[in-house]
Amino acid sequence: MRLVWTVMFALASSVAFAASPEDDYIAARDKAIADIAAMESTNAPVETLDAANEKARADLEKRLSALLGPFTVKDFPAAGKINIESLSSSDVGFGMLDGLRHGTEDGPSIVASTRGLVERWLRSRAAETDADLKLPTNFDAALKLDAFYTQAIGSDAAFTGTLDFALKKPDGADMAIARLGGWAQDIGPNSDQEVVVTVVKGSSVLIAEAPATPPVPKIAACDAAWTAADAAAQKLAKQATDDSDENTSDAANAAWTKGDNDFRACMGKSLPDTPAYPALLAQAQALADHMAAN
Known part of the structure; x- marks a missing residue:
């Protein structure tokens, strides 16, 4: 057994x-x-x-x-x-x-x-x-x-x-x-x-x-928000290069990131109201x- x-x-x-x-x-x-x-x-x-x-x-x-x-x-x-x-x-x-x-x-x-x-x-x-x-x-x-x-x-x-x-x-x-x-x-x-x-x-x-x-589709308000953020970030990036300032460079990158986030948030909020969304x-x-x- x-x-x-x-x-x-x-x-x-x-x-x-x-x-x-x-x-x-x-x-x-x-x-x-x-x-x-x-x-x-x-x-x-x-x-x-x-x-x-x-x-x-x-x-x-x-x-x-x-x-x-x-x-x-x-x-x-x-x-x-x-x-x-x-x-x-x-x-x-x-x-x-x-x-x-x-x-x-x-x-x-x-x-x-x-x-x-x-x-x-x-x-x-x-x-x-x-x-x-x-x-x-x-x-x-x-x-x-x-x-x-x-x-x-x-x-x-x-x-x-x-x-x-x-x-x-x-x-x-x-x-x-x-x-x-x-x-x-x-x-x-x-x-x-x-x-x-x-x-x-x-x-x-x-x-x-x-x-x-x-x-x-493109949404004008969202594109405008990104264009403004991009311009501000580029200005900071140029200043960082001219002054060799690491803090300003970080600020430029932060501005680009925020602009990107704001752009996508705008698109996410606005797209459902466009004719393309149901499709x-x-x-x-x-x-x-x-x-x-x-």
Whole structure:
């Protein structure tokens, strides 16, 4: 009897501690990152590093495809490319969200992941010592932050939100968040606005981005506010250069930042009253409904 219970306990323990597909993927990803870091420490040729990076990304892409299962959102490619652009910490695109991107960076695309992978990724971001990279571990809170989208699905530009859409949660979805905003390397008016929609359904997390249709209109009052702020900041920047005054330089940067914040706040307040807004809201709702239906 003791032998039977010993065998049963051993079997139960092996099941309890068996690595999940997500565990296997994370282990393979971390090993690839460590291997490439070791190669970099020995000054391996760039060509060797690039080859190792692409080989590892291809392996991780296959693992993600098996982990995530079939992608069936209509009008988007069934086959996805790994969202992480590099496994080298010295490259742009390192540390992006684990998932597969279906579509292109210039057109509509959806990054597919799982709640488990997103939560693991958030825990890694919460441990960041750089304040600009730090994110909360709370899943719901993180999805409402510009920094989440900058780090999760962007690479060489920052996402800044213009407004949040009031969506009706699609049937079958646990959560749906839609935002209007854009990616840019500089602050100030950004005409390349996109509709970004996140749908959580069970363990599935889908993050879509698509060019805003129609294009976001210019609003004269908001443009005027930015123009005034920009002029004041430039005057301070010139004075800082002439006087080699670091404090004045900081004041100039603060003026630009405030002007950018004021501009986006103005746009967020004013856009719902424009003729374009109902179409933008409809685009966000249709995208959320479409993602949730698959």
